[in-house]
Amino acid sequence: MSELDRVMLDPQAVETPVGYVDLGRARNNAAKVVEYANVHGLRWRPHVKTHKSLTIARLQIEAGASGLTVATLREAEVMSSVTDDLLLAYPPVGPNKLERLFALPHRVDLKVALDSVDVLAELGGASVATGRELGVLVEQDMGMGRVGLPSPEAVVELAQIAAETPGIRFRGVMFYPGHIRMSEPEQDAHLEEVSGMVADTLHALLAAGLEPEIVSGGSTPTIWRSHEVEGLTEIRPGSCIFYDREGLDVGVADVDDLAYTVLATVVSTAVPGRAVVDAGSKALAKESRGGGGGFGVLLDRPDILVASVSEEHGVLDVSESDWVPRIGERVRIIPNHVCVSVNLQDHLLTIDGGAHSLLSLEGRGRGPWQP
């Protein structure tokens, strides 16, 4: 009997640890974002890094997403079978990546975000060589200090060069505003600052005769306040399809919106006050956080933390609980950060209208995709 047959007959028979997705909730989450975007005249171009799955990407497109955002060439290859509107929100550097980029189906309206004349020049050369025009978004840093140009002037300068580069079409600007988990007053101040920077950049671009067709922003931590940044045409939040402990903490989602948990099994209760499950850093990841600490929390017992993890062990602190875990018992864990947990799974177990299935993660890994 195949693993899928087993799951269909008895989800308890599936091996743990495994990521577990409620497809109905994922659909609801997608519908809510599309509704929000529609109300505010925005398009939603979800980042697929969260799920890396064709099925989930189709669900997003069916819900009304206008296109998709990808970070890797693998994701681009996979997702070009679902949409004709792709943004590679990552500078492609090196001959292999350029080759894969320009080998994407010609029907795909391809945009690349970048922040350097170096990458732009390489893309321009490849565009001319292949005869395929490429759209470019210039990326601006909104204070995260990761990628992106530091000022409106620098954005305009690169946009100008893009507009003049044969084979390249300047399509607009991109930024990421969701980098800091902030209190509400801090977030107010941050969004005001971002709004000011965006306004300055748009003003400077227009003054230079470079009207941006796309102004791409948004993030899950700021999702419901995206409209406060004037001039946006689209938002890219990704983890809002599933949410995670961070999303609950920031307050953009409720526990009833959670569409992803990690199904795990209790394997040891030998140490007093603790119970060990088979989801460790190779299933949940080991991304620490502030607040309550730990590496996850039980869905059905929110007072129980995954207090520590090693590779195949998640240690639950049950010292303050009246729960007496039994070996073999199943638990569902809300990971701190859903994207990195999904990336550690071979596949996901899904439930949809009571039926279980296995979901492939076609965009995982880095090599070329063969459908």
Added chain:
Amino acid sequence: MSELDRVMLDPQAVETPVGYVDLGRARNNAAKVVEYANVHGLRWRPHVKTHKSLTIARLQIEAGASGLTVATLREAEVMSSVTDDLLLAYPPVGPNKLERLFALPHRVDLKVALDSVDVLAELGGASVATGRELGVLVEQDMGMGRVGLPSPEAVVELAQIAAETPGIRFRGVMFYPGHIRMSEPEQDAHLEEVSGMVADTLHALLAAGLEPEIVSGGSTPTIWRSHEVEGLTEIRPGSCIFYDREGLDVGVADVDDLAYTVLATVVSTAVPGRAVVDAGSKALAKESRGGGGGFGVLLDRPDILVASVSEEHGVLDVSESDWVPRIGERVRIIPNHVCVSVNLQDHLLTIDGGAHSLLSLEGRGRGPWQP
């Protein structure tokens, strides 16, 4: 042209990020452990979780490892093609895992470590049902508080039940002593404590007529002091095949012993004082640490930290350096924790006597292995 052909012709053409292994150094590392073990009358049963690779496992066996340690059924299936002497250092819970365990080739001398009568009973039932005798090591906690029984008395009690369980053979005890990164005086005290606990347990077992054939301990952080714990018959250190930033910090390896780095490419230099490489939390992992902080350090510029990571971005702090990174430039990063970084790779790029190749990671993932 396949990716392998490209690599053979020009390693610069390989796509980044990718784990990069110096096989000569891995061989030297294995030889050093075997030499140490031989001098002290110990066997080395390396944990394969670090590499998950048939090629590296063969290298360890050829160097003189006596068998292998695995944590997952997938690792067990893969590694049973390399050795006849396997320890599953993890309690197998659930019908699928039991089925896979008992389906391992019968030539394999199989031992399972456990700390509960529940798992023991399940294993006993399956042993009798399949007619295959199974060896059991009883696990003791040495203060880590993860898995393992808390006292010699509890170990003896479970060992006694194991010895009396049809289908089960009591083979010995197991523990993990390497859980705390300590100063030398702290490590002195810790090893003295572990030695005392092991002595007490061995004494209690002998008094009960339960002579352990295997006393399995050791860890990379305590590797060169394993002999200070009297009564050990074998050690299981795994990351000593490659080492990592933790190994350098603890002082058990020198930078010349490092056999694993992550090859990455500079993709952005737009933010002053920083440079971004394409190895983020999906290539290095995001395991924070004390000391210098960060998520890795450059091999060739040890003053440059990977100060922060997001999924596909590693942010290098170059503010205090005279290095001016160029887009497209390659760097090699020493990750904090090698095991979780290897687990994030599709394959590894190896160098051996000047020749490059790609190395499969057959033990990655959780599903059944088809050779």
